[in-house]
Amino acid sequence: MSLRSFSQSIARCKSRLAALGPSRGEKGLQAPHIIAAEAIFALQNELLLFAAVFFAIGMLDEFAVDAVYFWNRLTGGMRTPRVDEHSLARQQLSGMAAVFIPAWKEDAVIGPTLAHALASWPQDELRIYVGCYRNDPHTIASVMAASRGDERVRVVIVGEDGPTSKAHCLNRLYDALRTDEARCGYRAHMVVLHDAEDMIDAAALPLMDFAVWNSDFVQLPVMALPPSDSRWIASHYSDEFAEAHAKVMAVRQHLGAAIPGAGVGCAFARPMLDRLVKDGATGPFPEGSLTEDYELGLEVHALGGKGRYLRVRTNEGRLVATRAYFPDELEQSVRQKTRWTHGIALQGWDRLGWGGSLAQRWMTLRDRRGPLAAILLLIAYVTMALAMAMHLAADMGLVSPQKTSPVLGALLLVTFVGLAWRLFLRAVFTGREYGLKQGLLAIPRVVVSNIITIMSGRRALAAYLRTLRGAPVVWDKTSHRAHPALAALKERAA
DSSP, X not given: OOHHHHHHHHHHHHHHXXXXXXXXXXXXXXXXXXXXXXXXXXXXXXXXXXXXXXXXXXXHHHHHHHHHHHHHHHXXXXXXXXXXXXHHHHOOOSSEEEEEEEOSSOTTTHHHHHHHHHHXXXXXXXXXXXXXXXXXXXXXXXXXXXXXXXXXXXXXXXXXXXXXXHHHHHHHHHHHHHHHHHHHTOOEEEEEEOOTXXXXXXXXXXXXXXXXXXXXXXXXXXXXXXXXXXXXTTHHHHHHHHHIIIIIHHHHHHHTOOOOOOSSSEEEEHHHHHHTOOTTOXXXXXXXXXXXXXXXXXXXXXXXXXXXXXXXXXXXXXXXXXXXXXXXXXXXXXXXXHHHIIIIIIIHHHHHTTOSOHHHHHHHHHHTOHHHHHHHHHHHHHHHHHHHHHHHHHHTTSSOOOOOOHHHHHHHHHHHHHHHHHHHHHHHHHHHHHOXXXXXXXXXXXXXXXXXXXXXXXXXXXXXXXXHTTOOOOOOOXXXXXXXXXXXXXXXXX
């Protein structure tokens, strides 16, 4: 288009606007801006109203959990007991404890993890079953080197090329345990799950051994360690686990809801593990699930079994928990949370349904809100961007300032107060475990958590749709690194 024809088009637009009447024509070229601004403001209001309503509902949900927690803390119903770790370390186990560790391309971390576990758990009743794949010779070599002939370590080679699925590898370990039981004439007392990068606690094994006598499933807390070189991505796990495993898990147990498995630091009573084997299945671990640990915790509850969340501190104040580093790269973190969201929120809806008591349905709803949370957070950030753009346009005199409706204003006020309360609690729970500095950093890290939630929610939905079209469930594992104390063990061994 030439400059002359463009000028003629502008002139025609002016004449048409003038024909609309004085209310629009007097403002000349500003009228299109006003119309666009009104449309943007209307869109912003609708998005804000949608998000604010659901955020307000979410705040009420969180406040209900907080009320249950703090009331029981004040009345003594959720006090954390203390134990003497030195006397625990000297205790023998009441039966054989089989520890399952599935491993696929974990040669960087499995050696130090095994060496630390064997040194921390000297009990003769311990048996560590490590599942390795036939096409992963480096992991096999690392396991053999770390065990150094210790007969308590049993290397189990998966007959298929890896990776299959984590549940498939665990079922192969279960089959190896059954074979050993039949051959040797003994039966394990409990089966403990751990990952290849875990830094186990010396007091954990005797504690779980004692608790399993009165429970069918026991879950210890998980502590995500905040690495100094990843203060935002990896450390946001510390904030989430600190609050979830100090408050939410305790509330679930108090309400009588199912205790979900975290996949590490959890133990199954041996008879319950057999009961979890469904007709036609190769083992108790559901191979079609991406979050078999979470699912098994709920299945124990559905079968009438007793699940227990065991939160204990030593006399010195150390939390007895499984410690590990989590992904410190954005892509790895998104992949991991995609698997969690896909398995818990989307697959869980299909595979587990909505059964159980009112308290159980409430907790199930909380577990499956990940995709909705991702949508709401995306809407919130979009509306924030629109609001900033509209405010800037009003300051420049391009549009007239618009007023928010009283209802929307009230909802936004409730949401703001709720957000401030959530940030305060996140800082308190994080600071209690990791110190004041990490507690304060937990506040801005919420933005990092939200961004990862949005990205993983989109990917989880896409992955779920692929499985509906017949795509296989594979072990989409994330890479790990060892705790510095474990890495030091590896260096000394070398």
